[in-house]
Amino acid sequence: MGDFKLWGLKKSPWVFHVAAASCNNCDIEILDVLTPKWDVERFGIVLVGSPRHADALLITGVLNRKSLPRVLRVYEQTPKPCLVIGVGTCTCHCHMFEKSYNVVGPYDRHIPVDVFIPGCPPKPEAIIMGVVKALKRLG
Amino acid sequence: MNFIRILFNYFIFPGFLFTAIVGMFLTWIDRKVTARVQMRVGPPWYQPYADFMKLLLKETIIPEGASKTLFFMGPIFGLISMSILAVMLFTMNFSPENSFAGDLIVMIYLLALPPIGVIIGGSASKNPLASVGASREMTQYFAYELPFLITIAGIVLKSGGTIKFGEIVYLQRVNGPFLYSISGIIFAIVFLLVIQAKLGFVPFDIPEAEQEIMAGPYIEYSGVALAIYKITKAMMLLLLPVFMISILWGGVGDWWAILKLLLIIVLIILIKNTNPRLRIDQALKFFWIFLGIFAIIGLVLAMKGL
Numbered sequence: 001m002g003d004f005k006l007w008g009l010k011k012s013p014w015v016f017h018v019a020a021a022s023c024n025n026c027d028i029e030i031l032d033v034l035t036p037k038w039d040v041e042r043f044g045i046v047l048v049g050s051p052r053h054a055d056a057l058l059i060t061g062v063l064n065r066k067s068l069p070r071v072l073r074v075y076e077q078t079p080k081p082c083l084v085i086g087v088g089t090c091t092c093h094c095h096m097f098e099k100s101y102n103v104v105g106p107y108d109r110h111i112p113v114d115v116f117i118p119g120c121p122p123k124p125e126a127i128i129m130g131v132v133k134a135l136k137r138l139g
Numbered sequence: 140m141n142f143i144r145i146l147f148n149y150f151i152f153p154g155f156l157f158t159a160i161v162g163m164f165l166t167w168i169d170r171k172v173t174a175r176v177q178m179r180v181g182p183p184w185y186q187p188y189a190d191f192m193k194l195l196l197k198e199t200i201i202p203e204g205a206s207k208t209l210f211f212m213g214p215i216f217g218l219i220s221m222s223i224l225a226v227m228l229f230t231m232n233f234s235p236e237n238s239f240a241g242d243l244i245v246m247i248y249l250l251a252l253p254p255i256g257v258i259i260g261g262s263a264s265k266n267p268l269a270s271v272g273a274s275r276e277m278t279q280y281f282a283y284e285l286p287f288l289i290t291i292a293g294i295v296l297k298s299g300g301t302i303k304f305g306e307i308v309y310l311q312r313v314n315g316p317f318l319y320s321i322s323g324i325i326f327a328i329v330f331l332l333v334i335q336a337k338l339g340f341v342p343f344d345i346p347e348a349e350q351e352i353m354a355g356p357y358i359e360y361s362g363v364a365l366a367i368y369k370i371t372k373a374m375m376l377l378l379l380p381v382f383m384i385s386i387l388w389g390g391v392g393d394w395w396a397i398l399k400l401l402l403i404i405v406l407i408i409l410i411k412n413t414n415p416r417l418r419i420d421q422a423l424k425f426f427w428i429f430l431g432i433f434a435i436i437g438l439v440l441a442m443k444g445l
Contacts, residue, residue, distance in 0.1 A: 004192060006196075007189065007192065008188075008189045008190070008191070008192025008193035008194075008195075008196060009192075009193045009196060011185070011186070011189035011193075012186065012189045012190045012193050036177050036178055036179045039174070039179040039180055039181075041170070041174060041179065041181060041182050042179075042180050042181065042182060042183075043182075044182055044186050044189060044190070048349075048354070049349040049350070049353035049354050049358075050353045050354050050357075050358045050359075052200060052358065052359055052360060052361040052365075053354065053357075053360075053361060053365060055193065055197070077200070079197045079198040079199070079200055079361040079362055080197075080198050081196075081197070081198075
C-alpha cells in the first residue's frame, strides 16, 4: 500500500511557483517549461494556484529580509510531504548579491531544500532534470 | 438480502465505485484531447488515478478559525448526492418500471447539491478569495438554473406531462428520441451549455478562476478533502451527459450510448478549449437573456408539437 501511494506522489507532482525576489529570469524559464513545447503534463506536472494543492515548491530569486517570512509562510502552508526545488544560482549561494546589506543568505540556512538547479537562468532541460532527480530522492 | 443489494448498488456497481472509476477515465480523455488540441502529447492513462492516490497520501490542513464541520461537509455533500444520482440514473435506465412518481424532481435536487456544497465549504474556509469564489458560484448557479429548468419543463411537456424519469425513457424507446425534432435540437443546445456551466469548464469557470482568485472556493482544501472534490467533478463528468442522453437521446440501454457519451464529452471539451473565460455579469446575461429566450422558443415549439 505504501509503495502504491509513493507511486502516486512520483507520478503527479503539482508545482507551486514562489518568486522570492524581483529578478525574474528564472521565472521566465520556469514558464517556458510549462508551455506546449516542453509539455511537462506528460509527466503529470501541473501548475497550481494555491500552495495547499502543491507537492513541490519551485523557488527562485535571492532570499532577502523582506521575502524570508513570506517564503517560510508559504513553506508552512504547503501540506507535507512536499519537495522544495531551488531554481537558479541565487538559491545555491547568493550569487552577485552576496555582499548586499539586505540578503540573508542561501536557502538551506532556513528551509530544507531537496534539489538546487544552478544557472543564471538554468535551461528548461536542466529544470526538468532537476525535478526528475528530486523525485528519485523519494525512493 | 434486499438490504445487501441496496448497499451493493450504492457503493459498488452503478453507485460510487463504478462511477468514480469511469468518471476519472473521462477526465483523462478531457486532458488528452486538450493536449492534442494544443499540439502536446498529454498525460498517460493512469494520470487521474495517480493524482487521486497522491492526494490521499497528503496531509489535510484545516485553516485556523474555520468551522471544521462545515469545512468537511462541503465536499461530502457533493459526493453523497452524486452517488445517489448514479444509482437512480442507471437503475431507471435499465428497468424503467422501478420509477416512482416525481423522481425527475429528486434528480434536479441532487444535481443542485454539489454547488451548494462548494458554497458552504468555500464560505467556511475563512479565506477572502474563497468567499469571492463562493459568491460567484452562487450567482452562476442562479444563472444556469433558469434555462436548465425551462429545458426540463419542455421535456416534461413533450412526454405528455409525466414527471416519472422511467416513463420518459420508456416513451423515447417506443416513439423515438426527443432529439429528432426542432424543439429537441434547441433543448440539446441549451442543455450542452448548461452542462458546461455545471461542470465549471472554461467559458464558465468563473468561480474557480485559477489565474485571478487562485482556485476560488477550493483554495484552502488539501489532501483527502480536495480528492473528494476532484472525484465529485469526475463523477459529474459522467453523470451529466448520461442524464442528457436519458432524457433527450433515447436512454443508455444499448452500446450506442457509449458513442453518444463520447460525442457529447468531446463537444464539451472542444467548447472548453476554444473559448476564453467570461465575466460573471456576462455569464448571467448569457444564461438569463440569451439562453432563457432560446429555451422559451423551444418550449413554445414543443407546445405546438414540433
